[in-house]
Amino acid sequence: MTDRNTLNITWWVLAGSAILAVTLGMIGFHQHAIVASNSQLSKLDLLYESLRLFTLSSGAVQPPLPLALEIARWLAPFTAFFTAIKALFSLIRKQSKSLLRLIRIRDHALVCGLGNLGMHITQELVRKGLKVVVIDKNDQHAFAHDYSNSKVTAILGDALNPSLLRRAKVRSARYLFATMGSDASNICLINEAQKLVESRNSKRDSAALDCYAHVSNHHTKALFYNHPIFSNSERRFNAQIFNLYDRGARLLFDAYPPDRHRSPRGQSDPATSILIVGFSPLVNSLV
Numbered sequence: 001m002t003d004r005n006t007l008n009i010t011w012w013v014l015a016g017s018a019i020l021a022v023t024l025g026m027i028g029f030h031q032h033a034i035v036a037s038n039s040q041l042s043k044l045d046l047l048y049e050s051l052r053l054f055t056l057s058s059g060a061v062q063p064p065l066p067l068a069l070e071i072a073r074w075l076a077p078f079t080a081f082f083t084a085i086k087a088l089f090s091l092i093r094k095q096s097k098s099l100l101r102l103i104r105i106r107d108h109a110l111v112c113g114l115g116n117l118g119m120h121i122t123q124e125l126v127r128k129g130l131k132v133v134v135i136d137k138n139d140q141h142a143f144a145h146d147y148s149n150s151k152v153t154a155i156l157g158d159a160l161n162p163s164l165l166r167r168a169k170v171r172s173a174r175y176l177f178a179t180m181g182s183d184a185s186n187i188c189l190i191n192e193a194q195k196l197v198e199s200r201n202s203k204r205d206s207a208a209l210d211c212y213a214h215v216s217n218h219h220t221k222a223l224f225y226n227h228p229i230f231s232n233s234e235r236r237f238n239a240q241i242f243n244l245y246d247r248g249a250r251l252l253f254d255a256y257p258p259d260r261h262r263s264p265r266g267q268s269d270p271a272t273s274i275l276i277v278g279f280s281p282l283v284n285s286l287v
Contacts, residue, residue, distance in 0.1 A: 014083050018054075021076035025050030028069020032061060054080040101153040106172045107207065108133055112159035112189055113180035117214060117244055121177050126151055130175075133168045135159040159189055162196060170196055170209070178213040183220045186213040190239050194229060197237045211239040216281050218243075249285035 026046040033041050041049070053076035061069070108131040111122050118134070125132045131151045137158045157164045159180065170176065170193055178186035190213045197209050213230075215221045221241055224230060230239045258272050276283055 010086065014079060014086070017075060017079045018083075021053065021072050021079055022047070022050045024068040025053050025072035025076065028066045028072050029061075031066040032069055035064070035066075036062060050076075053077065102133070102167065102169060105131060105133065105153070105169055107131075107174045108169070108172075109175040109177070110135070110168055110170055110173045111177045111179060112136075113178065113186075114138075115179065115181060118177065118179035121179060122152060125175075133173070135164065135168060160185060160192060162192055165192060165196055171199075173209055174207060176209060176211040178211065183215045183217050186215060187220075187224060189213070191229060194237055194239070208234070208236050208238055211237070213239065213241050215241050215243060216245060218284065243285065245281045245285040248282055252286065 026043075026049075029041060029046050029049050033039055050072065053073050056077050065073075109125045110133050111118050111125070112135045114122070114134055114136040118136075122132055122134055129151075131153075133153045133155065135155045135157060137156065139156050155164065155168055159165065159178075176190075176193055178189040180186055180189070190211050193209065193211055215224065221243060225241060230241055258274055262272060264272070276286060
């Protein structure tokens with residue numbers, strides 16, 4: 001049985017223990033109310049008092065206690081405590097694995113931003129046999145997949161933080177892909193990477209870092225296309241701007257050229273008209 005299956009079973013056991021504690025608590029409080037005051041609590045009141053057992057807020061009741069309530073007031077806080085400890089150790093385990101993998105990693109690819117584009121790039125890099133370090137400040141993205149048996153190391157945090165880039169070994173990386181949701185963030189990331197690369201030891205780190213920044217806005221792309229950071233190639237640092245939607249538009253026109261069914265034969269022929277329904281970044285690139 002793998003560690004992942006064992007972990008899943010543990011969480012299911014904790015969930016079952018919590019449900020059992022709530023059920024026994026409702027039964028116990030119902031029995032205690034009848035014995036102590038010859039009255040009945042509503043189902044919502046029973047549920048409320050049972051949930052308070054997890055925080056040690058409703059277990060102090062006058063004896064005698066029904067057996068169900070006695071079990072519930074010990075089972076509920078134990079389940080809550082064990083769940084918190086389990087979650088803490090799970091997080092520490094993930095972080096420690098990342099640290100161990102980063103100790104000697106070199107010539108790897110760094111992907112910053114794990115949206116659809118970043119995840120697709122990561123999968124392609126792994127398929128080509130490269131070691132990959134991914135950075136995302138959303139823990140649901142950074143740890144969405146189990147990287148324990150792959151060549152991917154996940155780091156939770158803001159990729160624009162220079163200390164985090166140093167932790168991801170950007171100075172010894174071979175590729176960097178800036179695929180965060182903001183064009184400005186992607187450009188700023190390339191700038192931060194250049195500063196760190198320029199300060200590295202050229203004798204130990206002779207390989208160049210190739211950077212690719214995804215910029216979806218055409219005006220921003222035109223503004224920075226000839227910027228020195230992207231137009232001047234250096235021995236240890238190269239940066240380029242790419243647009244996924246421009247590439248997709250070119251592939252779309254290659255597959256479905258407008259003149260496939262009606263080719264113009266001369267200048268007197270009317271121009272081909274194209275109808276586009278809807279508007280999106282891809283449509284903007286098509287236009």
